[in-house]
Amino acid sequence: MNELAEPFEMTQPAISQHLKVLEDAGLIVRRIEGKKRPRRLARAGIEEMDQWLARLRKALEANYSRLDEVLAGVETHKKGKE
Structure with a gap:
């Protein structure tokens, strides 16, 4: 040790x-x-952690995509006011 x-x-x-x-x-x-x-x-533990990280990555990617859409809408709205 x-x-x-x-x-x-x-x-x-x-x-x-x-x-x-x-x-x-x-x-x-x-x-x-x-x-x-x-x-x-422990292979099983590492594989389970890897699967959990993949699910987290997928959820974060979806959140970032939605954020991109919202920000694009804000930019379009700002340009329309100018």
Whole structure:
């Protein structure tokens, strides 16, 4: 665990806490090998996060498209008043 904390300005307990959050979220899994606790990415968790991000991206794109339409209408309205 100390090698994980080494490149960061974080304590070993802080690293452990972050790993616990990632594990609880299903983004990493932990094995037990003697005294070691190696972790790896959890494919299912990463895929679920990727799907969620794709839905979010699609919703944001729709919002930006509507905003573009509103702004184009405002510009047309301003030009008509001039």
